[in-house]
Amino acid sequence: MGKIAAAALGLLVLVAVLGGAGAGGMLSGFGSSGTQPSASALTDIPSDYLALYMDAATTCPRLDWSVLAAVGKTESDHGRSALPGVHSGTNDAGARGPMQFLLPTFQSVIAKHPPPQGGATPPSPYNAHDAIYTAAAYLCDSGARDGRNLTDAIYAYNHADWYVSDVLTQAQAYASGAGFGADATPTAAALQAINYAQGQLGLPYEWGGNGPSTGDAGFDCSGLTRAAYTAAGISLPRTAQAQYDAGPRVPAGQQLKPGDLVFYGNPGGAIHHVGLYTGGGQMIDAPRPGKTIRIEPYRYQGDDYAGATRPFKLTTRSIG
Structure with missing residues (x-):
């Protein structure tokens, strides 16, 4: 079985395991989040992370899952990075976890938007479930809600123009057809x-x-x-x-x-x-x-x- 087929099968198995409301929420991400995963997304993103990105994106109207996944890729390679702060401790800036949160920011966001059941108790920035749902809430509050200002939302996550550019470019690669839509493939x-x-x-x-x-x-x-x-x-x-x-x-x-x-x-x-x-x-x-x-x-x-x-x-x- 090829890598893409294996990843797709893993995602379908995860849907079956989740069941009930969890599976429904994830499946709804294919429609409400706008795009389906491209071949590169299925190859690169671990199936459990892909399910979390797609489900968490549905908590913010018009936030495409691919943007959330692109943040995860840029910050920690979907939790695979061995750099300090991803699995324990912090990096030089004090960030921690797969979505690289500063602890005060993480605590502030979860106080307003507690992540759903399925993560750590209490919620932890090192837990992928908690970190990804919190990242979705942070992007939503920062401008991503209803597509109000996606650029500002990503810039709020990391104050650098290169970061915004990298995240948007990665999101396009993850979406089915570059450009956030299968009919929007560029030359x-x-x-x-x-x-x-x-x-x-x-x-x-x-x-x-x-x-x-x-x-x-x-x-x-x-x-x-x-x-x-x-x-x-x-x-x-x-x-x-x-x-x-x-x-x-x-x-x-x-x-x-x-x-x-x-x-x-x-x-x-x-x-x-x-x-x-x-x-x-x-x-x-x-x-x-x-x-x-x-x-x-x-x-x-x-x-x-x-x-x-x-x-x-x-x-x-x-x-x-």
């Missing part, structure tokens, strides 16, 4: 563009900026998207308006794919901003003077979203 060029843009996180916004390779300190919005797609072998015009006009347009109401360019302004008039959609309702963009390149929601209250385009190579076929 190879789109993944290259996203990878380039992620490498620019934290650089300053610079009006007319084309990036450090040209001697500029940073980028403006269209300079970043143009450079990202240049790295993927696709030539784009220089300004946001010209990129919007170049198309091809994503039809209104169609699901966005990672790598789509998202635009802001008046579709029949002036386009003033562009970002690179990365999946999960997020984009990478160079926002405005005084800010740095960052990951943020592509839709926000009061925005003037105008639509999206989907650059592609004429000489290659999409893998989506």
Whole structure:
């Protein structure tokens, strides 16, 4: 039996063992949490951890299990890491357990959201059940509830842009079809563009900026998207308006794919901003003077979203 088949069988066996409400809760995660596990998820995530991620995610509306699993992967390789603090003691920062909680944070969260039965008594950050349910509650309270601000939620977990980027990228790999949905698989060029843009996180916004390779300190919005797609072998015009006009347009109401360019302004008039959609309702963009390149929601209250385009190579076929 192959690794993927064995992992899938292990998950099904665990469902049968759980039974009753526990199994129902886990199974509901396949629908309410949005995605099913990809082959890489079934291969990489231990079946007991996968069941916990999927069930715990259902306690927070619109929190996809893959995000919770990506945090677990990044923090401790799903409890497999032998580093200090994972199984006993703490790391240099005082964090402990498979989800790497500071003890005051863990105690504060469980006081508001006690984990369900099935863990340690009293709840322990070293116990995978308790740690994963507590991580779901912490992400939920920090912005993940109802998809309000997933980026802020992940940033609250670890205050670093690289951490947000790594977690979202890992979540996409774990979801069935990169980009949080089987119909949202990106092209190879789109993944290259996203990878380039992620490498620019934290650089300053610079009006007319084309990036450090040209001697500029940073980028403006269209300079970043143009450079990202240049790295993927696709030539784009220089300004946001010209990129919007170049198309091809994503039809209104169609699901966005990672790598789509998202635009802001008046579709029949002036386009003033562009970002690179990365999946999960997020984009990478160079926002405005005084800010740095960052990951943020592509839709926000009061925005003037105008639509999206989907650059592609004429000489290659999409893998989506």
